[in-house]
Amino acid sequence: MAQVYLDGMRLEFEDRENRSTIKELIDTIEKDLAGLRRFVMELWIDGEMLEEWRSSQVLSRPLSIYSDFKLKTASMEEVALEGLDLVQEYIKVTKENIDACVKDLRVGNGRADALMSSVFDGFVEIVKTVDALARGGERYSMDLFRENPAQYFNPVIRGLEELREARDGRDSVAAADILEYELKPLLEEMEENLFHYYA
Amino acid sequence: MEILRSNLDALQLRNRPLADKLEAYQGPFVTVEKAKNGSATFRHMGKHFHSAYGPEKEASCQADEITSKKPDWVLLFGLGCGHLLKALVDKGCSKIFVYEPSMEILSGVLASVDLSGLLSSRTVFLYEDPTALVAGIRELDGFDTLIAYAPAPYKLAFAQEFVDFNTRVNNAHITNKVCIKTDIDSRENWIENYFGNISRFDEYPPVDTLKGAFKGVPMIIAGAGPSLAKNAHLLKEAKGKAVIVAAITAYKPLLKYGVVPDFVIASEKVDLPEYFTHGEDDLKTRLILAEVAHPGMFERKVKEKFVFFNPFVSLSRAQAHYWGSSYLPSSGGSVTTSAFDMAIMFGCDPVVLVGQDLCFGENGTHVPGGVYVAQDVKIDRENCKVSIDEDYVTLKDKAHSSFELLWLKGLDGAPVPSKFDWVSFHQWFENYAISLKNAGSTVRVINATEGGAYIDGLEHTTLAEVLEKYVKNEVQLDAMIAGAVARRVLPDIPAITASLEEMNNSLKEIGRLADSIYREVSSLKRELGREGGTLKAGRKAAKVKRLEEGLFQAAERSPFIWETLMASIFELKEYLREEAHGGTKGIEKDIEAIQKAYGALSKGCAKFVPVLTAAASSLKSRGEGALKKAAV
Numbered sequence: 001m002a003q004v005y006l007d008g009m010r011l012e013f014e015d016r017e018n019r020s021t022i023k024e025l026i027d028t029i030e031k032d033l034a035g036l037r038r039f040v041m042e043l044w045i046d047g048e049m050l051e052e053w054r055s056s057q058v059l060s061r062p063l064s065i066y067s068d069f070k071l072k073t074a075s076m077e078e079v080a081l082e083g084l085d086l087v088q089e090y091i092k093v094t095k096e097n098i099d100a101c102v103k104d105l106r107v108g109n110g111r112a113d114a115l116m117s118s119v120f121d122g123f124v125e126i127v128k129t130v131d132a133l134a135r136g137g138e139r140y141s142m143d144l145f146r147e148n149p150a151q152y153f154n155p156v157i158r159g160l161e162e163l164r165e166a167r168d169g170r171d172s173v174a175a176a177d178i179l180e181y182e183l184k185p186l187l188e189e190m191e192e193n194l195f196h197y198y199a
Numbered sequence: 200m201e202i203l204r205s206n207l208d209a210l211q212l213r214n215r216p217l218a219d220k221l222e223a224y225q226g227p228f229v230t231v232e233k234a235k236n237g238s239a240t241f242r243h244m245g246k247h248f249h250s251a252y253g254p255e256k257e258a259s260c261q262a263d264e265i266t267s268k269k270p271d272w273v274l275l276f277g278l279g280c281g282h283l284l285k286a287l288v289d290k291g292c293s294k295i296f297v298y299e300p301s302m303e304i305l306s307g308v309l310a311s312v313d314l315s316g317l318l319s320s321r322t323v324f325l326y327e328d329p330t331a332l333v334a335g336i337r338e339l340d341g342f343d344t345l346i347a348y349a350p351a352p353y354k355l356a357f358a359q360e361f362v363d364f365n366t367r368v369n370n371a372h373i374t375n376k377v378c379i380k381t382d383i384d385s386r387e388n389w390i391e392n393y394f395g396n397i398s399r400f401d402e403y404p405p406v407d408t409l410k411g412a413f414k415g416v417p418m419i420i421a422g423a424g425p426s427l428a429k430n431a432h433l434l435k436e437a438k439g440k441a442v443i444v445a446a447i448t449a450y451k452p453l454l455k456y457g458v459v460p461d462f463v464i465a466s467e468k469v470d471l472p473e474y475f476t477h478g479e480d481d482l483k484t485r486l487i488l489a490e491v492a493h494p495g496m497f498e499r500k501v502k503e504k505f506v507f508f509n510p511f512v513s514l515s516r517a518q519a520h521y522w523g524s525s526y527l528p529s530s531g532g533s534v535t536t537s538a539f540d541m542a543i544m545f546g547c548d549p550v551v552l553v554g555q556d557l558c559f560g561e562n563g564t565h566v567p568g569g570v571y572v573a574q575d576v577k578i579d580r581e582n583c584k585v586s587i588d589e590d591y592v593t594l595k596d597k598a599h600s601s602f603e604l605l606w607l608k609g610l611d612g613a614p615v616p617s618k619f620d621w622v623s624f625h626q627w628f629e630n631y632a633i634s635l636k637n638a639g640s641t642v643r644v645i646n647a648t649e650g651g652a653y654i655d656g657l658e659h660t661t662l663a664e665v666l667e668k669y670v671k672n673e674v675q676l677d678a679m680i681a682g683a684v685a686r687r688v689l690p691d692i693p694a695i696t697a698s699l700e701e702m703n704n705s706l707k708e709i710g711r712l713a714d715s716i717y718r719e720v721s722s723l724k725r726e727l728g729r730e731g732g733t734l735k736a737g738r739k740a741a742k743v744k745r746l747e748e749g750l751f752q753a754a755e756r757s758p759f760i761w762e763t764l765m766a767s768i769f770e771l772k773e774y775l776r777e778e779a780h781g782g783t784k785g786i787e788k789d790i791e792a793i794q795k796a797y798g799a800l801s802k803g804c805a806k807f808v809p810v811l812t813a814a815a816s817s818l819k820s821r822g823e824g825a826l827k828k829a830a831v
Contacts, residue, residue, distance in 0.1 A: 106257050107264040108351045172351040173247045173257075181235075181252045 002063045005070045015063050022069075023059035029071060037076040037140060044070035076140050083133045084144060084195065087126060091187050094122030098184045105176040112175075116167060119179065123156055126187075130194070145194045152190050159183045202313050209315040210325065216637075217327050221306055229307035231280065239280040239312045243304060248279050248352045258282035259290075265348050266292050272339060274298065276349035276364050277357075278305060278325065281314040283350065294322045298332050300353070300360040329363065330629050330655060333371045337626065341375035342773065363608075370605050374623040381532075386762045388468040389491035390807075393514050396490060396506075397814050398821070399497045401690045403504040405524030406487055411546045412683040413676075417441040417669050418547035419647075419662075420538045421460065423448035423569055425560025426650030430553055430662040431456040440670045442547060444538045447474050449554055450484070452568035459483045461676055463501075464534040464541075466509075470495030473570050485680075487541070489534075490515055503680070507537065513758040517702075521695040523688035531627020532620060539631065539644075549643035551665050556651030557625045558607055558615035559585065578604060578616050585618060607652040610659065615652055625652055632656025643669075696818045703811040705756035710804030712750040717797045719743050724790045743793075763803045770795070 004011045006029060013025060026040055033039060043053040046068050050058055063069070074082075101115035130149045137144035159182045166175035210218040229241040240249035250257040261283050265273055273292055275283060278299040287295060299305045305327060308314075317323055326332040339345070347368050354361050419434065419441050421427060427449060434443060435457050445453050445460035447467065451474065453460055459480050465471070466489030475481050477500075485503040488496055491512055497504070508515035510527035519527060528540040535555060542550040554566060563574035564587065574589040586601040602618040607625055609615035617625070632644055633656055646654050647662040723739040754760060774792045 103260055105351070106260045108349070108354070169246075170355055171246050173250060176257070177247075177250050177252050 002066055003068050005068075007071070007073055013063075018062070018064040020063050021059065022053075022061050022063060025063060025069065026059065026071075033073060038073045039076065039079050040071050041074040041079070042070075042072035044068075044072075076136070076142065080133060080136065080140075080142055080144055083129060083136075087129045087133065088191070088195065090122055090126045090129065091191050094119060094126065095184060095187050097122060098179045098187075102176045102180045105172045105179075108172070112172070113167075116163070116175070116179075119183070120160060120163075123160055123183070126190075127153055127156060130190075143196075146196055147193055149190070149194055152186060152194075155186055156183070159186060200310075203310040205313055205315040206309040206318060209318040210309075213318060213323075214325055214331070216331070217325065220302075220327065221309060224302055224306050226306070227303050228310065229304050231307055231311035238282070239308075241280065241304070241307060243301070243352070244356055246352055246356070248277075248304075248350070248356075249282060254280065254282045255286070258286040261348070261350065262286035262290050262292070265346060266290050268346055269344075270346035271343035272296065272345045274336075274345055274347040274368055276300070276347065276361055277353035278308060278314075279350065279353075280308050280312050281317060283348075284314070284317055284323065288317060288320070288323070293320065295324070296332060296335060297323070297325045298329065298364055299325065299327050300357045300364070302327060329367055330633060332364075333367050333626055334630050336368060336371040337375060339372075339375055341372075341377075341379040343375075345372055366606050366614075370607075370619075370622040371626060373603065373605065373619050374626065377619045377623065378532075382762075385468055389512060390514065390759055390763050391810075392468060392491045392493055393512065394807075394810050394814050395494040396492070396497055398817055399494075400490065400506055400522045401692065401821070403488075403497075403506050404684050404687045405519070405522060405526070406505040406507040406528075406541060407524050407526035407544060408505065408687045409545055409680065409683045410526065411544075412679050413442055413674075414546035415548050416546075416674050416676075416679075417549055417551060417665075418542040418545065419443050419551045419553060419665075419670075420535055420542065420555075421445045421449040421453060422533075422535045422552065422554040422556070422648070423452060423565045424554040424556025424558075424648060424651055425563060425566055426556050426648050427452060427554030427566035429649045430647065431458065431566070433662050433666060434458040434553070436666055437670045439673055439676070441551075441674070442542075442545070442676065444487075444542075446534050446538070446554075447471070448565060448569055450474060451476070451570070452566045454480050455568040461485065462487050462505075462538075464538050465489070465496055466492050466534050466537070467496065469493050471570075472499070475499055487538075489537075503684075507541070509537075513762060517758075518695055518698055521698060522690045529627075529631065531624045531631070533624045536624055536627050536631070539628070543635070543640070543642060547642075549645050549665070549669050551645045551647050551662070551669075552628075552654075552657070553647050553649075553662055555624075555628075555646065555648045555654075557621040557654075558609070558617040558651045560650065563589075580604070585616065610648075610651065610653050612653070617652065621652075625654060628654045629656050692818055692821060696815050699811055699815040699818065702757040702759070703808060703815060705753045706760060706804050706808050706811060708753040709750055709757065709760060710801055710808065712746050712753065713797045713801040713804065716743055716746045716750065717794060717801060719746065720790055720794050720797065724787065724794075727786060727790075760800070760803055760807065763807065764799055 001015060004013045004025065013028070030040055043050050045066050052058065097115055097118045101112055101119055104112035104115060133144050134149055159178060163175055163178045163183065166178055207218050207222060210221070229243055231239050231241045234240045234250060234254050235252045238254045240247055240251060240254050242248070265287060271294060273287055273295045275295060275297045278284065278297050284295060284297060318325060324335055326335065345368070347365065349361055419437055421434070421443065423446055431453060434453065437443060438458060442462070443458065443460040444462045444464055447463055447465035450460060450463045454476065462485050464487040468491060470493040472495065481499065481501050484501055485505065486499060486501045487505045487507060490506055490508050508519035508522070508524050508527055509530060510516060515527065526544060528537045530537045530540070539550060559576050559578065563571060563576055565571050570591055571589050574587060577586045579585070583604040584601055585604045586599065588597050588599050591598050605617045605619060605622050606614040607617045607622060632654070635642065635644065636656065644657050645665055646657040646659050647665050649661060653659065719739050719742055723736050723743065726736040726739060
């Protein structure tokens with residue numbers, strides 16, 4: 001039977017007919033933690049920390065094939081701070097990608113397409129994370145942003161849509177202009193106006 | 200209007216035909232608009248060709264990329280509003296060719312953006328005609344590095360023109376490089392051959408003895424391209440009605456079709472007896488030989504021989520007029536190109552090419568029947584290489600050669616595989632056709648080659664049509680030639696002898712000075728290694744400089760000596776180029792390079808002094824003999 005530890009304390013968890021999954025274990029623990037405004041942040045299985053443990057591939061595994069689970073938790077505030085750091089990191093990297101992509105588009109290097117995909121992915125992650133943080137902040141009454149981040153979502157989506165059209169039309173001049181003079185200033189504005197502190 | 204005037208005035212000085220074309224241009228033009236920062240931009244086919252926000256910043260980024268590669272020359276595909284051109288010049292990259300594929304853009308931009316300052320620059324060249332661009336590139340030093348750059352909107356909007364631009368630029372630059380190799384490989388042989396042939400030049404009339412002799416007579420010039428097999432049989436009909444000139448490689452193949460050409464033209468630096476039959480047919484034809492052809496070629500027994508002097512040989516430039524020749528044919532590097540120019544000099548009309556494929560055929564490089572018995576040509580498109588295995592008449596084993604694969608536009612518009620020398624000839628034909636047109640010539644120049652490359656500026660048709668239209672009347676060729684030869688300008692042997700003696704004296708002087716420089720440079724090297732030797736070394740360097748001045752002065756009287764030293768001159772040039780590009784190797788290496796160059800010069804002089812002495816004395820005795828004969 002698998003041993004389960006939460007922040008170093010051993011827990012009793014009933015693995016019914018040896019058919020319980022990791023997901024069931026996490027759900028049960030997070031349900032109990034919700035009142036305490038804490039979340040599971042790390043999962044160690046048989047002495048190894050799993051990076052992508054919230055993926056369905058990991059969560060669907062049965063408990064019974066492992067012997068040892070260690071879970072580490074963090075407070076809502078710690079989670080929020082980590083999320084804010086992550087958004088700022090995404091913004092920084094996306095800006096760098098924009099600069100590189102603009103240069104490649106202007107010069108005509110073949111890497112521009114790959115960089116543009118990274119820029120699209122970067123914006124998606126920024127919007128998703130900011131949105132999740134904003135909702136979490138509202139739910140747990142935390143003032144995470146200096147102003148409402150939703151006001152940036154529509155301009156970002158419009159800019160990305162224009163960028164997609166320029167890319168599909170193989171209009172590299174327009175694509176570089178959109179990136180340099182529309183999308184990058186939006187990121188700079190977000191960076192300047194949204195955060196109480198800088199990572 | 201003022202802006203356009205100012206631009207056109209600047210362009211008039213640098214590219215007059217383009218300025219005139221723009222002046223007369225009545226077609227559509229792009230509208231230049233303002234970017235967000237007030238700079239110029241425009242749209243073509245709905246797309247901006249420059250940033251709508253900050254074109255200068257965009258151009259600066261592109262210029263940084265280009266200048267980081269440190270090219271000697273930049274070739275821009277597309278002028279646009281001139282932002283990139285300006286950015287390059289601002290960043291110190293001033294040697295630029297600009298090719299603008301669209302008159303619509305060029306006329307719109309030059310009417311709205313003042314580029315007169317840039318267009319006045321002596322190192323900025325603007326073209327709209329690709330052939331003129333190629334001619335410009337051919338003027339460059341083959342050592343120079345070139346970078347071609349096209350902004351993305353141009354590449355997309357003018358995709359076909361861009362491919363054509365790239366092909367032409369690549370072909371022209373490779374040709375420049377190959378010319379260096381030819382110089383290195385051939386110059387010394389040519390000079391040796393010139394002196395080897397010198398006793399024959401008074402025997403055989405210069406080819407311009409026939410100047411104007413064939414006025415209005417059609418001339419058919421046969422190359423040995425694979426397509427010659429398609430129409431060579433028709434040449435029999437032209438015999439006696441046109442002047443038929445065969446490149447030496449086409450001579451034997453034509454015989455197989457029953458055609459003995461009136462002339463065979465050759466300039467090979469090596470002896471090629473295998474190109475001849477050594478029988479009756481040889482005695483029915485005449486040879487036109489380059490002065491630098493191998494002396495063995497002058498030994499061939501043919502009906503008659505003529506000599507031509509080449510403009511790229513300094514000895515010929517200096518002495519051709521003493522030999523009675525005032526004509527140095529324009530040449531694209533092949534005997535067919537020289538023959539083409541001769542045809543114009545002879546007064547022929549039309550001038551018709553056959554067998555001038557300038558590309559690889561399906562089964563080989565040449566028409567069957569010549570010296571290549573069997574050929575296996577493999578074209579590797581992926582790696583841009585061509586390899587040839589062939590049986591040559593005089594070789595036991597197969598000969599192997601490989602070349603970089605180049606492309607030309609074919610007769611049907613599709614690309615045809617080619618190689619550097621053919622590409623070079625092709626460029627020459629196109630440029631020549633333009634020169635003829637610009638000179639107002641009414642001579643019809645026709646490419647009746649039934650396969651291979653398309654030559655811009657020439658009329659393209661079949662040989663059958665040419666024969667039907669133009670080759671109708673009998674011509675008395677033998678009589679025409681005999682009449683012209685009777686009026687030949689005789690050589691001035693005493694003047695040639697004096698010229699050779701003067702060259703020889705300067706050669707001795709050059710050799711002496713080169714030896715002195717070599718010695719001074721060697722001791723300078725030693726002084727540099729010693730403590731306190733810098734002052735002495737400085738004095739020696741000044742002496743070397745004085746000696747060099749004397750040497751260059753002496754060399755002006757004997758310039759051919761430089762041609763014999765092509766390999767070491769190019770080696771030194773390459774060394775100096777590397778230094779100029781920041782690869783300083785230290786003073787010792789510099790001194791070694793100088794020693795090597797002057798050592799080679801000294802050896803060259805020592806080799807040619809006895810050659811000139813012998814040539815001068817043999818001519819002198821011939822001259823005296825002639826005088827005695829005349830007195831008797």
